[in-house]
Amino acid sequence: MTAAAPHLERAARRVQADARVPALSVAVHRGDREPWTLTVGASGTDGAPLGPGSVFRIGSVTKTFTAVLVLQCRDDGLLDLDDRLDAHLAVPALGELTVRRLLSHTAGLQREPHGDVWDTLVAPDADTLLADLARVERVLPNGRRFHYSNLGFALLGRLAAQLRGGTWAEVLAERVLTPLGLTATTPDPGPDAVQGWLVDTYSDAARPEPRLDLGAVGPAAQLWGTAGDMARWAAFLADPAAVDPAGAVLAPATLDEARWPATTNDETVWSLGFGLGLILAPQGDRVVHVGHDGAMPGFLAGVYGRRGGDAPPGLGAAVLASSGTAVAAPDLVHDLLTLSVEHDPADVAPWSIGAPAPAAYTSVLGRWWSEGFEHVFSWHDGALQARVAGAPANRPPAVFEPLPDRPDVLRTVRGREAGELLRLTRDAAGAVVRMHWATYRFTRTQETFTGENVSAP
Structure with a gap:
């Protein structure tokens, strides 16, 4: 990652300065180059300087991991995507929701669990999450349109964990994180975690945000990770054959299925689509960025891989920011992917004579x-x-x-x-x-x- 590095670094430093991000960590993963990483700012914690090993909260990027766990269950014959929820979980209500609709945010389920979680900052445990389903709403008819739901992915995480016979965190570590070598990705912040901030709009002051444990809603937004880990994960989502050639985590055909658009988030402006747990961001000229954004108190994240055009194999990027309002930070990930291709294109493989047609x-x-x-x-x-x-x-x-x-x-x-x-x-x-x-x-x-x-x- 040499030719594009100056352009990538300047773009990242510009966003960190203009968006006033206390700590910014970015990375680009490519199958044909060495990984590239950069950190700018300060960790905000005593004794933990900012560096490539610094851990940020990735928020809803967690949903992509939960989606892969569910798709693994389907590929292993443990469920069908059109199964009802109550075929696998004992629920007091809403058992008619299907796995596919929950994955694509088209089940019409309300956004959050019952109660004012973002006021109390107390998330439900597993038993409470399920018991409270009798008190939540279907705010839209099934399949009517896209409606984002953290509650839906909390239920999917519970489903995958029960089918595998462990907790969501245990199953995730065993079946995804360890096989892909994502050693710095974890549900717990650990000693290398940076502080998340709310930066004052009208001054250069900032206040720390709390580290909320999401409990049973963890499968929707609990994870922490490094930019390097997240760039590798993004590359896997876009081009699994380059990152996981043996298909140990998920078959490439299954990720093809997950990347197929199931809905759009706006019926008048088709700028974003949603597949099975994945956001699809078209870039024009048959290029699409595949991944997810994340937001938690004090943190924003953008994690996407690139498909199409002249993208090299296994191209993914991640931008992790310790500010909850620096919206330019997650948008930067798309610029990093584009700059990587423009300023360091993939090598041109020579053509060679092949076998004739039978x-x-x-x-x-x-x-x-x-x-x-x-x-x-x-x-x-x-x-x-x-x-x-x-x-x-x-x-x-x-x-x-x-x-x-x-x-x-x-x-x-x-x-x-x-x-x-x-x-x-x-x-x-x-x-x-x-x-x-x-x-x-x-x-x-x-x-x-x-x-x-x-x-x-």
Whole structure:
């Protein structure tokens, strides 16, 4: 991380000064470079100087960890995402809420547990959290729209813990933190924790904020961590194959599912989407930042990974701030990701000669027509692919895999018409002369829907 470092450092120092952040810690993780970290300011605690090992509260970034625990349970057959809550937890009310709706904040559940937690600063324990469900509201109909709920993720954390037979913190450490080497991420602040502050709007004074223990609401916002750990976590969320190539924590296909937009947070301005526990922040030109923001008394955090464009493998960034009002701090994470790509682009891998297409598919290669539009079928990276002729180069192609027992029937595994079948029709010599993709006919010449060649006299 050399070429972009001066640009990253200047951006971070500018935000720390302009937003008046007592302590700022930032990091960038890349699969093709050494990690980069920077701290600016002071820890605010005696005997614990600010440095890369300083621990900040990450707030709702915790939700991404809880979401991964729930998705692990699904992948291991312990639940289905469309299961009702009461299929796994004994609850006095709201048992009809589904796991999927809770993960995507579309269950209509009220934002916080029963009571004025942010007045009393006393969070419920596990038994109280469940018992009080009879006193909370469904503020919106199921699936009506996005409505953020800390209570929902508290319930998801309880669900994952019960299915695994431990506490949420125990299960998280065993199944996520230890396998990914996130050794500084913990539910407890510890001796390296910085002080969180409320900085006065009208002077340079600041007052310390309390360290609130969230109890049973911990799965929504309890965690503390370093910027380095969080940048690595962000890279995992965006590109798990680069961070966890063996899939020890979660299969890449499952994170693909989690990153698919389930809803938008504003129906008139589609600037943010929400998947299964993940915020999706489009950046234009088929680039999206994936992760979460966090806020707790005295702290703000932004933790995102980058997908698409010229992003190098495993690119993630984190910005952790010891001010509860410095909103420019979490926004900085998006600038760090962009600057990293602009000023230190990924190395260009050389092209090399590969194996030709199998004989069974050579007659498929080339140009085909369907619905009046031209398509190009090709063989790359060991698979049959297709794209609309003239499509932008950064638009991913459709990719096909033959069914195990039917080589002339292929499943679309990625891209356009994912899940649909491509059927090949051959002539007596074995050459493919017609195809049907998602039942639409593909021919070598441009034809009407009744089969007439438009170029014929």
